[in-house]
Amino acid sequence: MHTIERQALLRAPRGRVWNALTDIKKFCEWFGVSPVDGEFKPGAKVRMRAPKEYGGDFDIMVEQMQPEHLFTWRWHPGARDESVDYEKEPTTLVEFKLVETAGGTLLTITESGFDNISLARRARVFGENSQGWEEQLKNLERYVNKTS
Secondary structure, eight states, rough: EEEEEEEEEEESSSHHHHHHSHHHHHHHHHHHHEEOOOOOOTTTEEEEEEGGGGTEEEEEEEEEEEEETTEEEEEEESOOOOOOOGGGOOEEEEEEEEEETTTTTEEEEEEEEEEEEEHHHHHHHHHHHHHHHHHHHHHHHHHHHOOO
16 A cells, blocks of 8 residues: 556647646646646646545645657645644655557556555545546546647
């Protein structure tokens, strides 16, 4: 229970998938959030506004962007708890790896680092994000197919 990995063959060119992941407006459309400010670039911390039922606002700290190959960020997983000081909490690492294939783009999403999350929160946030990445992968697939 330390890593979540999801994979899908998206029937879209790698450039379209990359843009859906890294163009903040497109990302927000399929991810179901709104940007407060900023853009995705290495070193950026971007605040996202999400409905309370989906965990509330959160930050994405962008680490790597290797065009059309790798996009990584860190965040504090799980629904926001107002009693927790997240600046003192460890983050998980989210990686999007894209590989061009004959049928489109093979996308692998990996979230790791749950072993650093407190035992009190680990099982819950791992379960929430396991289900969440299933849903988000479907959202992304619909989005890239719709924009073809």
